Amino acid sequence: MAVPPYLLLLLSSTLLFPGAAAYSEYSCNDTTGSFTSGGAFAANLGRLVAALPANASSSPSLFASAAVGAAPGTAYGLALCRGDVADPGACSACLAGAFARLRRLCGADRDATFYAELCTARYSGGDFLARPGDNSPVINALDVNGSTYYGWDARNATSRTLFLSLVGTLFGEMAMYAAYNSSAARMFASAAMYVNPQLPTVYGFVQCTPDLSRGQCWDCLQGLQDLNRRWYDGREGGRILGVRCSFRYEAYHFFAGMPEVRIGLQGDASSSATPGSRGSNHKKVVLVALIVSTFCAILVAGLLIIRTHRQRAEKRKKLQLQAQSRNSSATEAALKLWRIEESSTDFTLYDFAELAAATADFSDDNLLGRGGFGPVYKGKLPDGAEIAVKRLAAHSGQGLEEFKNEIQLIAKLQHTNLVRLVGCCVQEEEKLLVYEYMPNRSLNCFIFDRQGGPLLDWEKRRRIIEGIAQGLLYLHKHSRVRIIHRDLKASNILLDKDLNPKISDFGMARIFGSNTTEANTNRVVGTYGYMAPEYASEGIFSVKSDVYSFGVLLLEIVSGKRNSGHRHHYGDFVNLLGYAWQLWRDGRAHELVDPALGECGEVASIVRCVKVALLCVQDSAADRPTMADVTAMLADGGGCASGPLPDPRRPPHFSLRATAAAAAAGSGDEDGGGGSGARTHGGTTSSCFSTNDLTISSSIQEGR
Template sequence: MGPLPCLFLVLVSSSLSLALVPRAAAYSEYSCNGTTGNFTSGSAFAANLARLVAALPGNASSSASLFASASVGAAPADTAYGLALCRGDVADPRVCSACLADAFARLRRLCGGDRDATFYADLCTARYSGGDFLARPDDNSPVINALDVNGSTYYGWDARNATSRTLFLSLVGTLFSEMAMYAAYNSSAARMFASAAMYVNPQLPTVYGFVQCTPDLSRAQCWDCFQVLQDQNRRWYDGREGGRILGVRCSFRYEAYHFFQGMPEVRIGLKSDPSSSSAPESQEKKRKPQLEAQSRNSSATEDALKLWRIEESSSEFTLYDFPELAAATGGFSDENLLGRGGFGPVYKAS
């Protein structure tokens, strides 16, 4: 078994910070993966790596997908493989190029002669390796659990109350699921990402989220990558006000503030401008026509929100996770369908 990856957290101030959230310091994480050995200055691999990292920022920023991957080298032992991706909401190619150039430069300094290294910044992801990770689209490593270190827990729920915690975990799971579905199957193939905003009630802040896949994945591969993140989210999430699961092929981020550019593609529980207030969907007069046209609130999700609101006011109401319901109803089969109620289909347990 090879050496364990070296993970570090770096807090930096950067001119690339989003104008939307000037109060939030940009941060980055990197991993000197330690999986393919080391190289020495002046070697063939060092020369190939230098050519690779010099080309990738420009290649990615000039692409419609803000993504580029490449390999440099004739001999397999000396070939350098790389990947560069900017966040899907970045509008300025110069911002993309600057983020990637900075990421690769930092990696070269921080990881020295390591042949495999990854850098995660707010606006971009950069990786190079002496191994052909590009041939393994199902490999999302290195995956880093990046919960907001200094973030407090949500003030709208009591950590000692199991029901409330289950409720909030379900909300975060629904936010992720809706974004994952949109990014994998409804987004542009050039930039496979989705942003979202969710409103539940006045006691909880509007939650904002963002997911993205590298656009060289098929839609099915993107969806499969998100499912692994969903499982990791269930294990790692502890109720903080924000956090990320960072991976090379797909990633997830959520915060209690509007951290991405533009309006969200996915809105849950609200139809007005989510950046202006935590407004419920009943405020029909304030919603904008263009937001309504982009809205992707499914009836199933809206029904789930109604159930969650009922649970908050009733100690006798129990909320089950989706996998538990699917197992109990035989995959929601017609054989277990009893009829329809006020919230939709009614099933008996299989």
């Protein structure tokens, strides 16, 4: 029987910190089954818990993990002491006690975790060590000397908000230090922040298990920061404890030693001055204040002789800078993350004037196209390098979100089939993203164009298909974080000089946790015709949503036809999916092949690709293959060539006939649909684009 996972045990003894009550919390989990006292797992577990305390306490990182015994009786374990523990004996004693208590408290459960004041211990019959992104079980607790309490000023909401902001700043600095400071071998950081006498000094620490990479530690801590905002609004202290990373803050000095990170502190006068030193400190403060006052008086006198119009100009400039700071603070944090994570890559912060000059002041002659969040221009830098500049629409809140999202994601993604972001510009209301220039523009410039279509023979199209699949597979499985693109379409596939495909536009992408399979949103974003049915109607998205979009794109590449739009009817059907399904079911899939391919000897290979596409666009997400399956299908025999495939089920809206929808299509919006409440962010005007490429945002009724 499972013990409630977040049961709080208040202990009467203290550990290393006089005046602070020790505590412990534990979790017992029987979902992986139970074990018998005489079995192999019990024996392996005994060996594991006997070894880990000594191994951890003797390690410079105060950390140890191990797997003992052969499957299925393998026991996996982890032991970690807090980074400020200086005594190996205290570390060993804490861990030995934690494992001993777990054995008593959790009985025959195969998975158990113990959080003590100075250490964390876990064992399991499942290989949680192979899942570095899994921080469970996560507990939260408010704490001041071992007791639950309320916010330091519950009557003043403004102060609560300010205090939360201070904690956020403290957390950010600690997380940066623990994750990326090479001297922080224990991946531990302690900090103190002093703001003013009206607010308490805030102390805190963060810690990751040292087996995590720097990037994994950062990602884990960002998850804790989100939980902190949700749980501890205005509280003076709290802790969030997980197996892989932890966070704690208080309004008192609760850790050993001096803080490694100090924010706004002048020595320790604010928090640790002794009574005997306060008089001397007071005299120093008075002297400094006198000097500062004299200097300020001289400065004010100097300012008074400056001409009035100069004063007004400076004031306007100051207000502009303040507005810029407010609008781009999150962006600056993202750029800081880029510089730390990707210091080996070329990433440039451009001046607006530099990009304006490169694009001939954003001339229409250099316009490459118009996307949902602003136009894209070709540019040329003084050194001759060609670039593509996306100028996000001013005063666009959605554009700002896209900007921040793309900056934050691109720092984590490096793949030959993903477009490379080379820099950006943030200046007052202007926000610009700078990409590598793709001389062949986007895929839709070829497959939907009478002149461009014949330039892509089947071999070129096959390589483009496989490249897109490899890029998606990287996003879903092999990148540092799992990414759902959510807006895969022909106009977001760029082609380099050799016609190699590059997936672009990550403004709508979402990061998934390692254990997350699907998510739900009340705001649907994407492009009509490429959206999976469960996403368009219910806001449910997953890797299978991207698989659906890939299937639509694959049919378009094979046929040279757009999936949908009120100008495009295919026989009795309003979309390409229904038409392709009917042809395949009737044994006439070869009729779907783009006439621009001419006499092609690869018809069997192309027809097989049609079947792969139909597998991707099945109505049920569970029936669709993963991108790993898709790449295997495409690679089998050299690209859609051989090997048996399962039969697909019919795609969604198969029964929607052109005759029944003609009236609706004729009176509908230019985007060809989008559903009730849909609104377009913007279309495209270049000849390479069509109304089918409109990016939409639609509200889903909550609770649906």
